[in-house]
Amino acid sequence: MAESVMKKRAGWRVKLEPRLDVPPAWYPPLVSLGAIVLALFLGGLLISAVGGNPLKSYAHIARASFGNIGVLSDTIVKATPIILTALACSIAFRMKLWNIGAEGQFIMGAWGASAVVLAPIVPAGASRWVFIPVMIIAGVALGAVWGFLPGYLKAKFNVNEIISTLMLNYIAIFWVNYWVFAVWTEGGFQMSPKFPDAAWLPRLADYGKQITAFRGLTTHGGLILGIIAAVVVWFVIYRSRWGYEIRLIGDNPHAAEYAGVNITRNTVYVMALSGALAGLGGMSEVAGVIHRLQTAPIAAGYGFTGIIVAWLAKLNPIVIIFVSVLFGALILAGREIQPSGIPKMIQGIILVCLIASDYLLRYRVRIVKGEEE
Numbered sequence: 184m185a186e187s188v189m190k191k192r193a194g195w196r197v198k199l200e201p202r203l204d205v206p207p208a209w210y211p212p213l214v215s216l217g218a219i220v221l222a223l224f225l226g227g228l229l230i231s232a233v234g235g236n237p238l239k240s241y242a243h244i245a246r247a248s249f250g251n252i253g254v255l256s257d258t259i260v261k262a263t264p265i266i267l268t269a270l271a272c273s274i275a276f277r278m279k280l281w282n283i284g285a286e287g288q289f290i291m292g293a294w295g296a297s298a299v300v301l302a303p304i305v306p307a308g309a310s311r312w313v314f315i316p317v318m319i320i321a322g323v324a325l326g327a328v329w330g331f332l333p334g335y336l337k338a339k340f341n342v343n344e345i346i347s348t349l350m351l352n353y354i355a356i357f358w359v360n361y362w363v364f365a366v367w368t369e370g371g372f373q374m375s376p377k378f379p380d381a382a383w384l385p386r387l388a389d390y391g392k393q394i395t396a397f398r399g400l401t402t403h404g405g406l407i408l409g410i411i412a413a414v415v416v417w418f419v420i421y422r423s424r425w426g427y428e429i430r431l432i433g434d435n436p437h438a439a440e441y442a443g444v445n446i447t448r449n450t451v452y453v454m455a456l457s458g459a460l461a462g463l464g465g466m467s468e469v470a471g472v473i474h475r476l477q478t479a480p481i482a483a484g485y486g487f488t489g490i491i492v493a494w495l496a497k498l499n500p501i502v503i504i505f506v507s508v509l510f511g512a513l514i515l516a517g518r519e520i521q522p523s524g525i526p527k528m529i530q531g532i533i534l535v536c537l538i539a540s541d542y543l544l545r546y547r548v549r550i551v552k553g554e555e556e
Contacts, residue, residue, distance in 0.1 A: 198549045211497055211544060218540035219495070222533040229528060240525070248512030256387065256400040260472060262511030264289065266409035266504055267464030268489030270416050271330075273498040275457040277420060278433045282454060284333060284348025285461040286486025287355035288326040292462025293469045294359050295325030297476035300382045301367045301375055314382040318466055319408070326462015327455045329355065334454025338447040344454070352486070363478050375476040384471035405467030410504065412460060417500040429453060461486060484527075488514075491534045 227237030248258045268285040275282035296318040299305050305317050329351055336342035360373075367375040384404035391398035420426040431439040432446055440446055464485065469476060492510055496502035510530070517526030 195550055195552055198551050199546045200549060202545060202547050206544060214540045214543050215495060215497065215537065218536040219533060222529065222536040225532050225536075226525075226529040229532075230525065235525075244513065244516035247516040252396075253399060254515070256402045258508060258511045258515050259402045259406055260511070261514045262507040263403070263405040263409050263471070264464040264468050264485040265488050265492055265507040265510055266406075267412060267467065268461050268485050269492035269496065269503045269507055270409075270412055270489075270500055271326075271457045271460035271464070272489045272493040273496070273500060273503060274416055274420065274429070274460070275453055276433075276493055277498050278429045278449065278453050279436075280334075280337070280450065280453060280457075281345045282330065282333075282348050282457050283345050283490070284329065284351050284486070285457070285464075285489050286482050286484070287348070287352035288329040288458040288461035289465040289468075289482045289486050290352075290355040290359055291329045291458075292322035292326035292465030293476060293481055294355075294362065294465070295321035295323075295462065296466035296469050297367075297375060297378075300378045301476065307379055309381060311381045311383075311385075314379075315384065315404075315470065318382065318470055319463065322462045322466025323459045324462070326465065327459035329462070330458020331451060331455040334451040337454070338450040359476065359481070360478055363476055367476060369475075373478045378470070378474045382470060383474055384467065386471070401472075403467075403471035405464075405471040408463060408467055409507075412463065413500040413504050416460070420500065425449075461489075483514075488530065491530055491537070494534065494537050 223241070227241070230237045230240050247254060249255055268289055271285045271288065272282055299314065299318045299321050304321070305314055333342070333344045333347035333351060336347050337344045363373055363375060369376045386403040387397040387400035391400075418426075420429065428439065428444045428449055431442070431444060432449060436446060465482070468481065468485075473481065488510055492503055492506045496506045513526050513529060
């Protein structure tokens, strides 16, 4: 006769349970903070592995980015395009549309704004009050077109938006390269002629004669565009009917469809808006920093950095502003850190840790005593 033997586990063990309720408001930020701390720790280990001092490296990043008003201004310049690309990613991600094409939309926005000057669409003698609004419209429009295309393909033919947006990145790169090398090249170099001063976004340094403290500060009007865009996106997402539809589709598309929400139309609109925001980032970069159109490195990875920032900010448009400043600091200080790939490596580790930390938002970790089996 077979006898069942009861065994009892000794000690404690970790048990994972699916969350049936919504975690408290303080929990997601705490998880994100923990992911960042873990990422910095892992980054420190890798810095040590190549012969560096992690504490000194991180201290240098802080000094080089926030040490005085001058470097803080440069940090904000780096953060400005990240704000806009992160907003572009956040509104698409909110609806579970994986727009990986903010880089290409950024580039096309830069091209559209440059065409206003180089085609020219606006005469060279026009004032800044004419140039800047038209450049904004052109940058937003070209970015929106580059977002509309994968949105339409997704809505009508269920084409995977990750693939289509990635492929459009490469098309945007080669499109801009053609114009820079062949049509708008300056003396055969990989750049266009410089824009007239009227096509520049105003900088704080421009008002140095009136306000002494502004002398040498590079922060430009793109920051104002980014802040306004963040407020508008926040209002759309959290205070408008359309924003409610976007969130509903992202949370439960079947319930949204049952409620009569037009998922096809919203897919196209949200992707177009996402592209428009990234295109505005491209416009701010050529009009506020470079003052000419260059080859594809003009984007400098801002589109992909925006993905990390959007996730770190939990898709909150206002939080995106502050997280972008931190990543702007990492990019700025990265110019002085060797090996030169360290800042990109840290960004990648942060993204991996953030994605992994979402597991803690979906599952509850419990430590339980040994139980009979």
